[in-house]
Amino acid sequence: MAATDNPGTGTSRRDDTNAAVDPTTAVVISVAAVATGLIALIIALAAGGAVTARVIPGLPDAGPVTRWGLPLSKNAMDVAAALTIGLLLLAAFLLPNDNGTPSTQAVGYVRAASWAGLAWAAAAGATLVFRLSDTLGQPPLEVLGDQLSSYAGQSAQGIGLTVVILLATAVTLFGRTVVSVSGTIALLGIALAGVVPPALTGHSATAGSHELAITGLALHVLAICLWVGGLAAVTFHALRPRAEHATLAVRRFSRFALWAYIGVAIGGAASAVSRLYAVHELFTTPYGRIMLVKIALFGVLGYLGWLHRRSVVPRIAEVSGRARFARLAGGEIVTMAAVVGLSVALSRTAPPPPAESEVDPVTALLGFPMPPPIDAWSLLTLWRPDLLFIMVVVLLGGLYAAGVVRLVRRGDRWPWGRCVAWASGLLVIVAMVLSGFGTYAMVLFSTHMLQHMALSMMAPLLLVLGAPATLALRALKPARQRGDRGPREWLSAFLGSAFAHTVTHPAVATPLFVLSPYALYFTPLFQALMSDHLGHMLMNVHFLATGFLFYWTIVGVDPGPRKIPFLLRILLLLLTMGMHAFFGIAIMMQSEPIAPEYYAQLEIPWSSSVGEDQYTGGGIAWALGELPTLLVTIALVRQWARDEERAERRRQRHSRREGSDDADMDAYNAYLQQLDRQARGER
Incomplete structure (x- = not known):
């Protein structure tokens, strides 16, 4: 790759190619992240009682396959969604383009997002089956058929997962043909819309404060997907042997990550307030304790992000800076994987019940x-x-x-x-x-x-x-x-x-x-x-x-x-x-x-x-309707008068440039102005 200047960044593209980072680092980070996420998920599920529930004789039970399969498929769905969104974010906004035309590597990331979208759709389909199995208390193979189609088209959770499958499939199909940045942005919008329905049909739909619960959880999920997926995509791009504009992509994501972190914090705080009715429930309930661990890991991620902005991003163009970025980003991705696992476990853990034994139907x-x-x-x-x-x-x-x-x-x-x-x-x-x-x-x-x-x-x-x-x-x-x-x-x-x-x-x-x-x-x-x-x-x-x-x-x-x-x-x-x-x-x-x-x-x-x-x-x-009509009429009259004045000034300038072809009109206007001045003087 030629060592051409990178305008606006103060670096050269040679800095993006001579990264002395072991190519196996990406594999190591991926394996560590998957293992950490699964361990955090399993521990949180056991602590919250989601997989250790006692089977009551006489009541239907879906069995251990569903108890473990539902959170695992949900975790796979969330990870695939985050990767899809991160790859599209990298291709659309983090890598530079040429007047709306993406680079070759950016197009490659869009194609990779289509494969991630396929995994997302498959995981969402498995989640749909396991969720129906959990609802009916029947093994997964017994709910296939008419029961599954009815659940997918009639219940709120089923409709939400069906929408996810459709939108993920759309990203998969259209991601194979998109060749413009505007098309990539449209795919990113579809992918972001795909992560919202499950958030709106879970605990937030029954939380007491609807204004906080629904919007808070939706914001929380969107910000996490952009943050986690964006970091994973940028890290993979920076570790490539011949990555284009890796320095620029890292710097752009560093600015974006701060806003994503704030969005995660606001959404998480709103969700917690809408589900916990007292502070002591953070320490006395399984739901609160899992949330405390998640908050602690969130603080760790904030510290790692601060280290990125302070010591890594300013020297990202250097060889030593790239190596330090790989180590720090790897630790951040592993921590994020644990947070995602805890989030899935929270969705399977019952929040504390309200203090009142009876729920007011008006409040509900x-x-x-x-x-x-x-x-x-x-x-x-x-x-x-x-x-x-x-x-x-x-x-x-x-x-x-x-x-x-x-x-x-x-x-x-x-x-x-x-x-x-x-x-x-x-x-x-x-x-x-x-x-x-x-x-x-x-x-x-x-x-x-x-x-x-x-x-x-x-x-x-x-x-x-x-x-x-x-x-x-x-x-x-x-x-x-x-x-x-x-x-x-x-x-x-x-x-x-x-x-x-x-x-x-x-x-x-x-x-x-x-x-x-x-x-x-x-x-x-x-x-x-x-x-x-x-x-x-x-x-x-x-x-x-x-x-x-x-x-x-x-x-x-x-x-x-x-x-x-x-x-x-x-x-x-x-x-x-x-x-x-x-x-x-x-x-x-x-x-x-x-x-x-x-x-x-x-x-x-x-x-x-x-x-x-x-x-x-x-x-x-x-x-x-009277007051807006009056305001609009006044504004229109003023705009019309100013437009006529600007048109007259343009005509006069044009006349002067063309040799005063409209001399008669100019003389007539001057005559009217003189009469106006005389009338004002008489008054």
Whole structure:
């Protein structure tokens, strides 16, 4: 390999090829990691009682094959998923590309990810069989057939594993043909989606605090897969005799690993809080003791990561640095394997039961007890920690503030009005989701409709006026290596992509915004989504996404794939607001209650009538479209006037360059300006 310079890293590609590391090191690390993971899994299963349960005569028992086969297949499924994600992460983001075209080695890693995906799908299939065997108390061979197909299509856990099999199979098939970085990113998204369903159908589905349990476990699993799989892929790449850009890949992953570590910590803490009802349960229950060991190993991983960033990554281009990286990364991978084994054992260990002997059905449905009668004090004090939207608000607010600070330090200006609009939009999300409004939105239809209108019409409008894409394009630095794509280049590519060109078309964005409420509230879909916290969370995300897309098309100041005439924007705005007003009237005219089975389960003691509350909700939907319409109209008028001024200045510059061909028009404009000055002088 030629010793060419590596722009932006200060090293040469010769540093990536002369690594004096024994090729058998990767084999040794792999064997040690597998052995350590299995030992940790077996010890934790025995300590938690998952494989030593006493068989009660007369009750069905699946047998030792299922007791051991289920956790082993689950462990294999998790490891294969992490390797698949890590290989795709390495190929998509850690290795440089040439204007969206991956290198030969990156394509090879995508092909390797397809084989890992095949192992992932096979392990998920085995887990499906063993889980049904464990549920029915029958040997694995006896559940094959109709019972297995019914379980895979009807139960929550069966559907979750079926989705995993389908998504892993998709990675396997499409991974053989993908030859672009954008396709690799799409495969990475599919793989990340594949690790979420099992996390949402395990202990988190029955935990008391739904807002923490579901989002916390999903974040925990995603961050672990990215962290563990990414480290394994980067380590293997760095140990290759002729690895391309190994130094750059290690440095990029070092920055990424810190965020993954934070995500694992946040998700793990949220999961622990939702499952443990007292601190002493960490020491007095098998579930808590296994979690304590996992926390201790997590601290060890943090220390090893700190050593990486301090002493290894700065000297990774040196021969001694590569050897030290191999030793330290090997120890980290072995420790991670033990953590994965403990995580699988935790999923097979029963968490401590709640202190109350009887579970309130309302608490089981909502994730919290029935709130008191609604009043101003309750709306201001009944806050609930929804982890997803806490992270969204903190992340969006932090990134926006960081972008503004970078511009100011560079000497550039950023309009303060955009900062106010962005902060106001985030505050609306906080008020509608995390405060008492979010609590009562699960109980009262009228409060839910207020939340819907605020999240779909007010918050997106304010966020759009904050111009986040423009700020990001100005604040982000270009990629250091010529031809490579960093965050700024990927954002530019996305804004000009065929996907963005399609979803920002008025014929797509407007129907999504206008017609989705009709499809939601006048079909059984609303009742199905309200009955599950994940469905309610997806509703709120949908409200924000469709509202942001519509207002970004109508009044957005960010660069987009097309420019819509201002007259058409005003017509679309008027049509949309009219449809929203009719939507509110249609709800008020409903003779039957919406989602009657869901609200019947609540039996609200202080609410007079579900029908009256629904009528109030329709009135809110009908009335709350006025303020967003006024704000959008003002913004459109200002944008139209500024656009005309810019067009006039361009015309004048063009006229001067072309020799004043429009001299008559210029003279007429000068005459009008003189008359205006005379009129002002007379006044």
